[in-house]
Amino acid sequence: MFKVLVSDPISDLGIQQLVEANDIEVDKKTGLSEDELVAIIGDYDALLVRSQTTVTARIMQAATKLKVVGRAGVGVDNIDLEAATQSGIIVINAPDGNTITTCEHTFAMMMALARHIPQAYAKTIGGTWDRKSFLGVELRNKTLGVLGMGRIGSEVAKRAKAFGMDILGYDPFLTQERAEKMGVKLASVDDILQHADFMTVHTPLTPETKHMISTPQFAIMKKGMRIVNCARGGVVDELALVEAIEAGIVAGAAFDVFESEPPQADHPFLHNPHIIVTPHLGASTVEAQENVAIDVSEQVLHILRDEPFKNAVNMPPVAASVMNKLQPYFGLGEKLGSFAAQISAQAIQEIRIDYAGELSEVDTQPLTRYILKGILSRHLGSEANIVNSLHLAKVRDLNVIVTSAPSTRGFTNLITVTLTAQDGSTQQVAGTLLSGYGERIVRINDYSVDVLPAGHQILVSHTDKPGIIGNVGSLLGQKNVNIASMQVGRKIEGGEAIMILTVDKDVPKDVLVGLVELPNLNTAKVVVLV
Numbered sequence: 001m002f003k004v005l006v007s008d009p010i011s012d013l014g015i016q017q018l019v020e021a022n023d024i025e026v027d028k029k030t031g032l033s034e035d036e037l038v039a040i041i042g043d044y045d046a047l048l049v050r051s052q053t054t055v056t057a058r059i060m061q062a063a064t065k066l067k068v069v070g071r072a073g074v075g076v077d078n079i080d081l082e083a084a085t086q087s088g089i090i091v092i093n094a095p096d097g098n099t100i101t102t103c104e105h106t107f108a109m110m111m112a113l114a115r116h117i118p119q120a121y122a123k124t125i126g127g128t129w130d131r132k133s134f135l136g137v138e139l140r141n142k143t144l145g146v147l148g149m150g151r152i153g154s155e156v157a158k159r160a161k162a163f164g165m166d167i168l169g170y171d172p173f174l175t176q177e178r179a180e181k182m183g184v185k186l187a188s189v190d191d192i193l194q195h196a197d198f199m200t201v202h203t204p205l206t207p208e209t210k211h212m213i214s215t216p217q218f219a220i221m222k223k224g225m226r227i228v229n230c231a232r233g234g235v236v237d238e239l240a241l242v243e244a245i246e247a248g249i250v251a252g253a254a255f256d257v258f259e260s261e262p263p264q265a266d267h268p269f270l271h272n273p274h275i276i277v278t279p280h281l282g283a284s285t286v287e288a289q290e291n292v293a294i295d296v297s298e299q300v301l302h303i304l305r306d307e308p309f310k311n312a313v314n315m316p317p318v319a320a321s322v323m324n325k326l327q328p329y330f331g332l333g334e335k336l337g338s339f340a341a342q343i344s345a346q347a348i349q350e351i352r353i354d355y356a357g358e359l360s361e362v363d364t365q366p367l368t369r370y371i372l373k374g375i376l377s378r379h380l381g382s383e384a385n386i387v388n389s390l391h392l393a394k395v396r397d398l399n400v401i402v403t404s405a406p407s408t409r410g411f412t413n414l415i416t417v418t419l420t421a422q423d424g425s426t427q428q429v430a431g432t433l434l435s436g437y438g439e440r441i442v443r444i445n446d447y448s449v450d451v452l453p454a455g456h457q458i459l460v461s462h463t464d465k466p467g468i469i470g471n472v473g474s475l476l477g478q479k480n481v482n483i484a485s486m487q488v489g490r491k492i493e494g495g496e497a498i499m500i501l502t503v504d505k506d507v508p509k510d511v512l513v514g515l516v517e518l519p520n521l522n523t524a525k526v527v528v529l530v
């Protein structure tokens with residue numbers, strides 16, 4: 001049974017699939033402090049949040065069972081991604097579900113700003129019929145500058161065209177071609193500052209975007225500009241904005257987000273007649289809340305059930321077509337890594353992974369994560385997973401080399417894992433996925449083999465002499481260890497050889513000791529592949 005904690009108000013309809021799942025138990029506890037979360041998070045396999053819960057490194061460290069933090073929305077700036085990656089916790093978001101809703105809120109804010117709706121409303125319900133103080137402006141024929149032309153920014157631009165606005169767009173990823181297709185003029189930030197009548201920001205808050213609109217930008221800004229921020233507090237410098245309004249540079253501003261939320265009672269925005277505000281309502285519609293909760297619940301279910309998932313924030317995105325090709329290799333890759341690590345007696349210094357055949361045609365990074373997980377879990381156990389395996393290898397100064405080549409010594413696909421120890425010794429295991437037959441280990445060091453990578457195995461190195469197979473068989477028989485299959489590989493008659501036995505159960509230590517005491521037997525190692 002998996003336990004899921006929902007710590008922010010998330011749509012009931014959206015999380016219905018979690019509530020109804022037989023293997024899931026959902027607890028809803030909103031408004032918890034960091035200490036309260038630290039105290040209970042150890043019980044949970046998944047945490048679902050919006051923007052109120054700050055998921056700190058302390059919470060991640062206490063979250064010994066946590067596999068996933070699901071953000072029912074876009075922005076993950078309330079989640080310590082670095083700490084999540086270090087703890088091997090997958091962070092996913094629901095990037096598409098609230099795009100239109102937030103775009104519409106941006107428009108609501110822009111129109112309310114142009115027509116002073118909140119101020120006029122307050123005065124009217126206060127009993128004053130004031131038709132003189134609220135002379136507005138039209139959007140038609142005005143220039144709108146859009147900073148950040150991602151999902152929301154693009155939708156805003158589309159709708160602004162219907163209002164007869166000219167649109168200047170800036171985004172580091174916006175190409176001339178895409179801008180033209182959307183009917184947007186590709187612009188620099190300075191172009192927007194100097195020419196726009198309205199400006200709306202739709203970027204995430206990053207070190208680069210923090211205060212990207214501040215005193216120097218206000219200094220060159222077109223006089224009378226109106227600014228909307230439904231993205232993240234801090235993209236526009238709040239104090240500099242208030243100064244720019246006082247200096248007559250900015251005519252008005254509409255903000256849904258704040259540098260610190262909720263803002264203090266004496267926050268200057270709350271007492272300025274030219275600034276209108278909403279309490280981070282951009283994503284708050286019935287439709288968006290259902291969409292994001294459905295999306296995130298679906299992915300959380302996949303992750304808990306060990307099924308393929310999407311929208312991981314702390315892992316690079318992988319195209320579905322690539323994922324479909326790689327998926328069948330994940331189990332094999334992890335087992336090859338695990339096998340190689342289990343036969344390595346020394347501390348590993350270098351990991352080399354060679355992909356060949358059809359695997360050379362795809363981006364294999366996700367598969368590399370599985371192989372590294374297999375290698376690292378020998379010593380780190382369940383601490384290593386596909387989220388943190390690259391990170392764990394890096395912090396342990398392991399040199400990871402990955403190569404790709406089309407040729408495969410006759411296989412359609414081949415994965416070769418080579419571990420080099422500090423003393424320069426190497427252990428190599430190669431495997432393939434045989435169409436119709438499944439996973440096979442086809443090489444162990446210099447020996448060609450054909451072994452199913454599963455269960456309990458004993459890898460023996462010996463000198464190729466008559467009687468050795470009988471001796472090994474007798475000893476295992478005496479110790480009640482049943483042999484399911486056995487293979488022998490040698491390079492030349494009478495030379496070095498290996499034997500790989502699949503047995504039905506755990507191999508007791510004294511069996512290994514007994515094996516290496518047999519004549520002509522050099523080493524015996526146990527490998528367990530689950």
Ligand SMILES: NC(=O)C1=CN([C@@H]2O[C@H](COP(=O)(O)OP(=O)(O)OC[C@H]3O[C@@H](n4cnc5c(N)ncnc54)[C@H](O)[C@@H]3O)[C@@H](O)[C@H]2O)C=CC1
Pocket residue numbers: 073074075076095098099102147148149150151152153170171172173202203204205208209212230231232256257280281282283284
């Ligand atoms: N007020 C609210 O309730 C909501 C706020 N948001 C916020 O809105 C923002 C945008 O969301 P989406 O459009 O879904 O994200 P997105 O990822 O689709 O778009 C963000 C765009 O910003 C661009 N960008 C990054 N750095 C930039 C820079 N220095 N200058 C210009 N552009 C830059 C990116 O290239 C990207 O295209 C996010 O911060 C998100 O958290 C989203 C939903 C609801």
Ligand SMILES: O=C(O)C(=O)COP(=O)(O)O
Pocket residue numbers: 050051052072073074075076098280281282283284
């Ligand atoms: O999705 C986002 O980035 C948002 O800012 C929405 O936040 P919320 O889920 O409404 O707390």
